[in-house]
Amino acid sequence: MKKSILYVLTSLLFLSSCEMYIPPKNTLTDNDLMSSDAGLSIYMSRLYSQMPWEDFKYMAQWGLPRRSSWLGCFGVEGTGEAVNRDGLTTPFRGEDDPWWGAAYTLIRDANKLIEGLPAYKDNYANEAVYNDYIGQAYFVRAYSYYQMARRYGGVPLVTEVIEYPATSDKLERYRASEEDTWNQILADFDMAAELMMPKSKLRGYANKYVALAFKAEAMLYAGSVAKYNSTVTGNLTGIGAKSGNRVMGFGDNAAELSQKWFTEAYKAAREVMTEGGYSLYKKTWAEGDKEAQYRNMVDMWSDLTSPENILVREYEYPTLCHGLDAYSSPFLWHSPLAGGTCPTLDFIEMFDGLEYHPDGTLKLTTGSTNDKGEYLLYDSPMDLFAQVEPRLRAYVILPMDEFRKEIIEVRAGIFTGGTQGHVPLLFGDNYSYGAAQTKYADSPYYKGSNKSLYLGAQPTSGIETVSVNGKEMPATGACGVWQEYYESTLTGLHLRKYLDENKVIENIGEGKSDQPFILMRYADVLLAAAEAAVELAIAGVPCPIQGEDMLAVATEAINDIRQRAGADLLTQGLTADEISRNIVRRERRKELAFEHKTKWDLRRWRVQHEGAKELFWGVEKDAGIFSSGSKYRFRALYPFYSSVNGKYFFDAHFINVSPKEFEYNVIDYYFSVPSDEVSKSEYIDQQPNR
Numbered sequence: 001m002k003k004s005i006l007y008v009l010t011s012l013l014f015l016s017s018c019e020m021y022i023p024p025k026n027t028l029t030d031n032d033l034m035s036s037d038a039g040l041s042i043y044m045s046r047l048y049s050q051m052p053w054e055d056f057k058y059m060a061q062w063g064l065p066r067r068s069s070w071l072g073c074f075g076v077e078g079t080g081e082a083v084n085r086d087g088l089t090t091p092f093r094g095e096d097d098p099w100w101g102a103a104y105t106l107i108r109d110a111n112k113l114i115e116g117l118p119a120y121k122d123n124y125a126n127e128a129v130y131n132d133y134i135g136q137a138y139f140v141r142a143y144s145y146y147q148m149a150r151r152y153g154g155v156p157l158v159t160e161v162i163e164y165p166a167t168s169d170k171l172e173r174y175r176a177s178e179e180d181t182w183n184q185i186l187a188d189f190d191m192a193a194e195l196m197m198p199k200s201k202l203r204g205y206a207n208k209y210v211a212l213a214f215k216a217e218a219m220l221y222a223g224s225v226a227k228y229n230s231t232v233t234g235n236l237t238g239i240g241a242k243s244g245n246r247v248m249g250f251g252d253n254a255a256e257l258s259q260k261w262f263t264e265a266y267k268a269a270r271e272v273m274t275e276g277g278y279s280l281y282k283k284t285w286a287e288g289d290k291e292a293q294y295r296n297m298v299d300m301w302s303d304l305t306s307p308e309n310i311l312v313r314e315y316e317y318p319t320l321c322h323g324l325d326a327y328s329s330p331f332l333w334h335s336p337l338a339g340g341t342c343p344t345l346d347f348i349e350m351f352d353g354l355e356y357h358p359d360g361t362l363k364l365t366t367g368s369t370n371d372k373g374e375y376l377l378y379d380s381p382m383d384l385f386a387q388v389e390p391r392l393r394a395y396v397i398l399p400m401d402e403f404r405k406e407i408i409e410v411r412a413g414i415f416t417g418g419t420q421g422h423v424p425l426l427f428g429d430n431y432s433y434g435a436a437q438t439k440y441a442d443s444p445y446y447k448g449s450n451k452s453l454y455l456g457a458q459p460t461s462g463i464e465t466v467s468v469n470g471k472e473m474p475a476t477g478a479c480g481v482w483q484e485y486y487e488s489t490l491t492g493l494h495l496r497k498y499l500d501e502n503k504v505i506e507n508i509g510e511g512k513s514d515q516p517f518i519l520m521r522y523a524d525v526l527l528a529a530a531e532a533a534v535e536l537a538i539a540g541v542p543c544p545i546q547g548e549d550m551l552a553v554a555t556e557a558i559n560d561i562r563q564r565a566g567a568d569l570l571t572q573g574l575t576a577d578e579i580s581r582n583i584v585r586r587e588r589r590k591e592l593a594f595e596h597k598t599k600w601d602l603r604r605w606r607v608q609h610e611g612a613k614e615l616f617w618g619v620e621k622d623a624g625i626f627s628s629g630s631k632y633r634f635r636a637l638y639p640f641y642s643s644v645n646g647k648y649f650f651d652a653h654f655i656n657v658s659p660k661e662f663e664y665n666v667i668d669y670y671f672s673v674p675s676d677e678v679s680k681s682e683y684i685d686q687q688p689n690r
Contacts, residue, residue: 030112035120040133041202043113047140048204050106052099052147054596055313055517056322056498061088063095064147065102072324073340074495074594075347078662079602080616080626080634081593082341082495085486085658091608092599093668099151100674103144104158110144111161113137128197132207135195139206139214142188146218149185150600151671153178154240154247156684172683174243175673179250179257182222186264189215193268198276203314209276210311213520216268216528223261223535224604226254232606234666238688247685248670255539262532263544269529270545270553272310278522280564281308290390293566297394301498302515308522315514325503325513328495330397330408331459331479331488335508339480339488341495341594343396344634345652346626348493350590350617352567353388360621362637364650371431375423375649381410381639384650391565395593397494399477399639404501409477410492412638412651414466417445417452423642423649426453433628436654436661440638441483457484468643481638486658491636492650497594523561524597527588530554530574534584537576551575558587565591586618608664631663 033039052064060077062068071088075081078091114137117130124130141159148155156173157180164171176184192211200207229236229249237249250257272278281300286292300306304314315321325333327340345362348354355363357370364384367373378384381399385392397403399410418424426443427435440446445453456463456476462484465472480488500515533550536543543550555573562569567590574580585605589598602608607615610630613623626632638651670687678686 030109031116031119034113034117035123037124037129040117043109044133044136044202044205047106047109047113047136050102050109051140052103052106052144053313053517053519055519056315056324056513058596059088060092060596060599061090061096063097064099065097071337071340072322072327074328074498074596075341075343075598077599078608078632078664079598080344080346081598082343082347083490083634083655083658083660084340084342085490089660091662091664091668092603093664094671095151098671098674099147100677103148104156107141107144107158108161110137110141111159114141115161129201131195132197132201135192135208135211136206138188138195139192139211142185142192142211142218143214145181145185145188146214146221149178149181149218150221150603152247152673152687153249153670154181154245157181157184159184168682172681174683175240175245175247175685176243177245178225178248179246179253182218182257182261185218185222186215186261189218189268204312206311209272209278210520212268212272212276213310213525213528216265216272216525216532217520219261219265219268220528220532221600221604223258223265223532225606226250226258226261227535228604228606230254231612232609232666232669233611234609235689236666236669240685240688242683242685248687248689259536259539259541262535262539263541265528266532266536266550267544269525269532270548272522272525273529273557276310276522276525277307278310278525279307280522280526280560281306282564285564290566293564294390294393297391297565298496298501301518302500304516306521309518310520310522310525311518313517313519315516317512317514320514321511322513323510324498324515325500325508326510329499329503329508330403330494332406332408333404333503333505333508334487335505336510337487339486339490339494342489342491342636343493343495344491344655345493345637346617346634347593348392348396348637350586350619351389351392353392354385359625360619361625362652364652365425370652371425371427371429373425375425375642375651377421377423377642377645377647377649379647381648381650389565389567391567391590393496395495395497397496399492399637403494403496403499404503408479408494410479410481410489410494410639411475411477412481412492412640412656413440413456414454414464414468414473414475414641414643415445415452415649416454416466416643417450418642418644420645423645426640426651427653431653433624433626433633433654436633437659439483440653440656456482458482459485459488466643468641468646473641473643481657483657490655490657491634492638493636495594518595523591526557526561527584527591530557531581531584531588534574534576534581538578538581540576551580554580554584558584561587561591582615582619585615589618603669606669609666609668630665631661633659633661 033043057067076084076089157176196208240247285296331338365373454464454475464475533554
């Protein structure tokens with residue numbers, strides 16, 4: 001049935017994109033589609049095909065309407081999760097193809113269903129099914145406006161079908177206030193949850209608990225911006241010149257609104273937790289068994305029967321595919337590219353089970369920081385991660401770990417200097433932000449008369465070798481790191497999460513991957529409940545559910561996630577303070593990494609601009625480690641081999657291969673409204689700070 005719907009849908013999509021089009025007599029109209037369950041299945045497929053999902057086919061720089069799997073990668077939007085060799089590694093400050101015109105096309109289709117279906121109610125004997133269809137339309141509208149609101153703030157609210165032709169005063173709407181926009185989103189999610197059935201009518205459709213889960217996420221965003229806008233120095237609120245509405249930010253009632261929306265987030269999340277029937281995926285999990293915990297978190301991404309899945313975007317070869325494996329696999333599976341998602345050292349420094357310097361950086365030297373002392377030595381790079389929480393291994397391919405039955409050999413070079421047990425730092429103490437672009441080829445150990453550092457330029461040429469135990473050892477590993485070749489790891493690390501571990505090179509290529517993408521899962525709901533609970537407690541608001549201890553709920557939620565991840569459990573309950581808030585934020589950054597969530601969290605927490613980046617990682621941390629003013633960089637974890645010692649060491653360096661610098665300012669927390677929409681309309685405001 002799914003394939004049949006897709007084929008019919010192809011011929012029907014144009015109906016919603018050209019409002020003045022008069023269909024020929026042999027073409028089905030929207031009214032025809034509403035008169036039967038079979039017709040509505042096609043109508044719903046049309047709606048869902050236009051939904052602004054952020055999945056494998058979404059690239060933040062390009063925007064939602066483009067939906068291409070070209071150069072598919074995750075977490076490269078200046079969030080610190082990962083970087084990519086290409087220009088799409090940029091901070092999330094706007095999109096090439098804005099979510100505006102396509103949004104109103106989809107909203108119009110949802111409004112037509114809400115208004116049109118009641119005329120055919122007698123055609124549906126099952127009232128629950130009839131209500132569910134209308135609820136689906138409210139969900140579509142709520143999610144569409146949600147995607148707009150977190151980009152622009154207040155937007156024009158169209159909640160009825162506008163018939164063409166019409167005069168401009170009937171055809172257009174002023175931008176509503178940001179407050180009214182979020183309240184409309186709340187009302188639509190509530191209506192969707194009230195009308196929809198508890199189980200999805202078809203796979204991939206929303207249901208009551210899908211609506212509640214996304215409501216929790218949306219209200220968490222609304223509550224956060226209402227609270228944290230006021231903490232930012234700069235013009236993050238203002239009145240639209242055309243509308244006279246506060247299209248960006250909030251007025252004197254911001255604290256009241258924040259508490260209201262956090263309350264709604266908590267209640268929605270708790271309803272999913274207590275009534276939805278979902279649970280964390282633990283099919284192969286075992287207490288105290290790190291390998292079992294790792295395997296469990298690897299398996300959960302492809303298991304469509306997972307009790308954690310709330311809404312999943314399914315793919316099916318060869319009709320609907322994506323290209324993640326073709327672009328983000330290690331170099332051994334280069335087809336046509338590789339290493340498209342390269343996690344950073346900064347990212348893995350959030351995980352438990354590693355040893356850290358006092359400044360919070362991973363301990364790789366004998367000194368108090370990584371630019372002091374000498375390197376620590378390891379028999380294998382994996383020894384550094386012997387006690388790390390299994391969740392990290394399930395998300396990131398570490399140097400010399402196994403993947404697809406191959407050892408992922410990553411080595412940045414070979415060092416022949418030093419003495420037994422002693423290896424000096426490759427750049428001495430020159431590891432400052434100002435020296436971030438210093439290359440390993442600039443090191444005195446490489447350029448000096450007594451050459452002792454050996455590197456590799458390209459995977460097929462320019463790789464220096466060193467004699468080790470009578471054999472020539474290439475300076476770089478089979479999967480990099482190469483100094484002048486960017487189609488492999490730039491950071492010494494590779495993405496693991498979501499890659500298909502059963503792929504062979506013959507089955508990897510553009511448009512050949514079909515693993516599903518989990519749009520919403522139970523862990524996200526637990527984190528929403530925990531964050532909303534702590535925020536409400538900080539504000540002095542009692543638990544919205546009588547007789548419930550919301551901080552106890554929050555503590556249990558975080559510990560459930562940590563236990564599944566193999567991380568350290570909280571030894572004390574969360575409390576009404578910023579320390580507990582940051583614990584929840586950090587857990588969210590770890591658990592939901594590479595899921596298109598972090599870029600939105602950084603925006604709603606208002607922690608990406610100069611003066612706030614000390615909370616960028618979800619915990620108080622010296623921002624000077626990775627930033628300078630409004631600009632910032634991320635660091636790599638480069639493994640080197642010491643031939644004198646027969647051991648490995650790691651150099652913590654700003655990304656040395658295809659280096660990236662980011663910039664983020666207060667103004668970037670709201671996108672500009674598309675300029676063509678502003679210039680052609682007497683009603684649409686540009687942002688007040690533009």
